[in-house]
Amino acid sequence: MEKQLERVSVALGGNPNCGKTTLFNELTGARQHVGNYPGVTVEKKEGYTRRNGTEVHIVDLPGTYSLTAYSQDEVVARNFITESNVRTVINIVDSSNLERNLYLTVQLLELGVPVCVALNMIDAAEKRGITIDADKLSQLMGIPVIPTIARTGHGKNELMDEAIKLSRTTEKRTEFEISYGDDLDSALSEMVTIIEENNFLSNQYPARWLGIKYLENDELIISKGDAVNPTVSNKLKKIVKNTSTHLQKTLNTYPEALISDYRYGYIASILKQGVIKRQGDINKLELSDKIDKVLTNRFFGPLIMAAIVYGLYQFVFTYSETPVGWVEGFFGLLNEAASNNMSEGMLKSLVISGIIDGVGGVLGFVPLIMFMFFGISILEDSGYLARVAFMLDKVFAVFGLHGNSVMAFIVSGGIAGGCAVPGVMASRTLKSKKEKLATLLTVPFMNCGAKMPVMALLVGAFFAKDEATMMLIITVIAWSGALIVAKILRMTVISGPPTPFVMELPPYRLPTIKGLLIHTWERTWQYIKKAGTIILGISIILWAMMTFPGLTENEVAFFENQRETIQKAASAELLGEIEAAAEDEEAEFSEAAAAIKEQLETVDMLEAEKALRNSIAGSIGTAMEPISQAAGFDWRTNIALVGGFAAKEVVVSTLGTAYSLGEVDPEETGSLSETLQKDPAWNPMVALSLILFTIFYAPCFVTVVAIGREAGSWKWAAFSMIFNTVLAFTVATLVYQIGSAMGF
Amino acid sequence: MAVINMREMKDNQSGKISSIKVEGELGRRIRDMGLIPGTEFTVQGRAPLYDPVAVRVRGFTLSLRNREADYIDVEVN
Structure with a gap:
């Protein structure tokens, strides 16, 4: 029997630009997919990799510098760590920027989650004259530290081994504490006692971390605390207030400022103990800065x-x-x-x-x-x-x-x-x-x-x-x-x-x-999926809207009559010639036969046009035509623009459908572009007016939905539809009227 | 030694942060990026429209608007 694969879940966290995505791609390759974190639209990348018979499920957290409540990315990252069943965080740090990157590491550790550090781009750091003693760093911080080069995959196996090992630890939380100075430490220990006595949110968060968040004035945690137990929350707030007043008087500073100072102080004290050796000036200009001298030059x-x-x-x-x-x-x-x-x-x-x-x-x-x-x-x-x-x-x-x-x-x-x-x-x-x-x-x-x-x-x-x-x-x-x-x-x-x-x-x-291809593919695939599903669906609905209810029996008979009249008037010889030509694309007509053919085609086109105008879409388009004519749009364009609300590319396919329905001759396979050029209803002014209208009018409904969700209110979604359409119509009409008056 | 406002610093001038007088989100962002009292940095340059300013600090480049730099006092020689 085949051995069941053991599965563990780990999260990838780190600053933006630390090589996190590159490492994620290197680890998971094609075995990844993009979705959203529940309830929000922050992108969630997940993937799988295998190491020595263990299947590792990897979740790529949003890149953040910190874990405050100020940005959704940071909130998503910290919520995922505290709420999901992921047991380990691989914290990718840029070796060239160790100080600032470890600032996040400290915050991850304070969350009580097992952390494994990937000392990434170690080669670039060495080139800059920075030598890092990974073992020393590991020993001082009490966490595994693995040097990696995401680009080449160097160190990724060791990293996976450590992450798997950490995931198997049975302890739910790791203990990590740094000192924030006498004033804050005593406030914190007071708060921790209260939190632990009351079991205040402590199933979800470490007690000391909660205290720090109260000191940092973290709105999300405080409102959560207010909701769960207002009495305890108020007690904590009171301690924060007293501490804050005291700090203002004695040090002229705020708790949150002091917390940052001590975090950076802790990092500096670790790095000073022989972890990092630098040759030359830390702020000396790198190649990148020299490039910037040109690329961001004033001129x-x-x-x-x-x-x-x-x-x-x-x-x-x-x-x-x-x-x-x-x-x-x-x-x-x-x-x-x-x-x-x-x-x-x-x-x-x-x-x-x-x-x-x-x-x-x-x-x-x-x-x-x-x-x-x-x-x-x-x-x-x-x-x-x-x-x-x-x-x-x-x-x-x-x-x-x-x-x-x-x-x-x-x-x-x-x-x-x-x-x-x-x-x-x-x-x-x-x-x-x-x-x-x-x-x-x-x-x-x-x-x-x-x-x-x-x-x-x-x-x-x-x-x-x-x-x-x-x-x-x-x-x-x-x-x-x-x-x-x-x-x-x-x-x-x-x-x-x-x-x-x-x-x-x-x-x-x-x-x-690899990164470029994955990125390109993800985005293109998103478009194809949209095109393949929504667009196909809409195309069919629009086809139905443009086909039904169709012509009445009387109308059909009327057009049939007209055709018969033309055919009766023509000689059998000419009709035979036209019929024969239908089999042969290259056939040449006599002048008389061509004239008959054209008459017949005109009837067919009129019939098709009548059918389209009769259709649901035609009725809508026609009803709007008196207004839309001000901007130069006829009913066909109107139908297309209505379709464009579903997705903007539908404007093209609807115009295509509208025109191919109105076009009878199967030999005439000219593109839509040629059709428009030939149509007397079109000229460059109409095209310009439509371009302007397309830029400004209501976003497609998918965007409208996204706006509603992002803005947190459907009021703004509705606003974007109405406001944009009114704006677009005003702009298009002004340009079309002025342009036409000037004779363009 | 003189204490001046970050906005007044010239390109390529170095200094040491003496105080940051802002709370809340802006204060937090500035500190999270490693700008805390005692930090040494160099003004690397300014955007084509003279704002924002780019500074070299802790081995990386950080940009912030002049009106944000206004809250940062710097000791310069």
């Missing part, structure tokens, strides 16, 4: 930043052309196969117009999106994105946002091709409700990957000559619109003071191919 910095963003555009548009062609070709073949092999009727219409056109129109852009994400991952992993935040913070602060809003904007499509759903979630790193809300409500204006097909279609059809320039202009419009709206929101519905920026500028690093 070259912004220029290089603009060049990099534009370069990304070029990279995405140029290199993705070939694979885009492959995908389009594939769906073209599918379409042909279906139209040749299926008998006429509802099912054929469903398969071709609903399924193949709908999904194909969206999947055709997957290569584009993949290239885009690959490029963004390089910027992200190399550390350049943090410089973008650094250089742009002044601008963002002016608009009432935060330097970190950049991330949400960029993920949402600030560099075209993101997605507002993860973008909205990226706003979670913003701790101030107000800046977060302003970010949440304005990131949907960015050119997300789903809007890209719409933009690409319109730009390709009407501004083909200046494609790259036009896409850049679209990005600029989205950004300025978002910033202006953010400022207006921060002055009106969400006014208030700004929150701290305080951010690390991580050293530049060469991204790992």
